[in-house]
Amino acid sequence: MAAQPGAPDSCLRDLEEALGMGLSADGDAGDTVAAEGAYYLEQVTITEASEDDYEYEEIPDDNFSIPEGEEDLAKAIQMVQEQATDTQILEQKTILPSRHAVPEVIEDFLCNFLIKMGMTRTLDCFQSEWYELIQKGVTELRTAGSVPDVYTQIMLLDNENRNLKKDLKHIKQAADKAREDLLKTQKERDFHRMHHKRIVQEKNKLINDLKGLKLHYASYEPTIRVLHEKHHALLKEKMLTSLERDRAIGQISGLQSTLKNINMGNNFHIPEIKVGHSCEKENMPEGPTQKGLRKAREQNKGKTKMKDNAKDSEFPINIQQNPNLNLCTENLPPAKFDYKLINIFRLHELPVSCIVMHPCKDVLVSCGEDRLWKVLGLPKGNVLLTGFGHTDWLSDCSFHPSGNKLATSSGDTTVKLWDFFKGDCLLTFEGHSHAVWSCTWHTCGNFVASASLDTTSKIWDVNSERCRYTLYGHTDSVNSIEFFPFSNTLLTGSADKTLSIWDARTGRCEHSLYGHMHSINDATFTPTGHMIASCDACGVMKLWDFRKLLPIVSIDVGPSPGNEVNFDSSGRVLAQASGNGVIHLLDLKSGQIHKLMGHESEAHTVVFSHDGQSLFSGASDGTIRMWS
Known part of the structure; x- marks a missing residue:
């Protein structure tokens, strides 16, 4: 495009210098901009011999005309001078500052760059020289525009690149640690897998051994059962024999006393009857040493008998008949199972271990783990006596x-x-x-x-x-x-x-009952004495026929342990205190089980009142609950 007539060539040169100054002021960033494909000015000369086919329209200059004549020449010179003045004013307005004028934004950029790079001494030198030049007026400040976007983007990308490098480093460290943990976990897994396989093998071996032992034990069970039966039969025979012997000895002693009385009345001498093998021993000759030992033994035996047995009680032979045997269950009221909690007595600071009823009165005694026993009056529950x-x-x-x-x-x-x-x-x-x-x-x-x-x-x-x-x-x-x-x-x-x-009377075991699979916690007789009830550590209750010494029935109310069992006065209801706080009531006639829920902790003991209308239970929280 052709240059506009009247525009001086100095404008183009000044614009180039200004742009050159700006590019040089930008420093290395300018090269980066050029490398990035930014725009720049290039001087192009268009000649009339251009082969461009485009027909340019000539624009007339209406404002510029050369008048004719002298006056008109003076006016024309004046007009040219005015236009030159206007051009100078425009040049002053459009010309860029000199190379000595540094924008304030560039100053901040340089300061930030030096701070970031840690060049503190260079920063101090730059600031001291910069402010000294400003004070002398050598450097001119002007309001410049913002730093080009490319610098800002470079800084942002640099920060982002640095952050990404840090994240990459942390991720690599985490990955290395995870890899180590994975290897460690795999090793532990392999170790535990081998250990598990070994345990499984040992378990299978133990199972096989246990099966073999069970089979071996099962082969001995019939023999053991026969031996037990023979043993119990022999014990019974022995007991009967001892009773017959005692009876015979009593008859002999009675006959001897009768004969002595007859002898004293008739003055006849009748030899004393000896029992057992003593006759044979008396007929045998004794030496002096044997005679001395026998006399000393008899003297010591007489002394010990007089010392030990002087106050010893004799076990009753003719005990009165059990009055409960004549108890007619048909005339009794129906058994009660619908007990309701009506009162709670807080007597002990530690768990209650036992409750018993007075044989005649409405008095209850409780024992606790706080080393105390207390006598309780019913039904109010007032403490009558405390023992320690x-x-x-x-x-x-x-x-x-x-x-x-x-x-x-x-x-x-x-x-x-x-x-x-x-x-x-x-x-x-x-x-x-x-x-x-x-x-x-x-x-x-x-x-x-x-x-x-x-x-x-x-x-x-x-x-x-x-x-x-x-x-x-x-x-x-x-x-x-x-x-x-x-x-x-x-x-x-x-x-x-x-x-x-x-x-x-003899301190000997006459019979043993087998059937429980766990530790027996309590056992008791019915009031009539024909039945035994027992409970074990897994909540299994068993009833035994005491006359036949055989089990009757087994009832599992577990898995909580059964701590105590007790019959009511009629012997028709069996109560069990369980470890889960439940009181189980077994109807011996129908076999139904009723539950009393009210304890907040383990129930240790249970007992019926004399009339069977009330029930008392003690728990591990130190309380006694009254049900009626």
């Missing part, structure tokens, strides 16, 4: 048949007898090596039996204040003990899963 003296938790208690004494067993390995009238401890029986779990009175009131964790039971004589017999036979803790009503027979339940029946 044991040094450890109480496990069980039992009333004397007359109701004026109480026996308590404790974890301090002792059994104590208490007198209600004196309110004090009468006797303390010491002999067990571990905690005593249970105690019971004989119907005659002269003997107390106890069961202990040391796998033994003991029969204590109240009059002579000593242990008459120690019952050995159980292989684990003896958890419960009870006398058969109005007899000399004793029942024990043990953690070795067996029930044993003992003769209290």
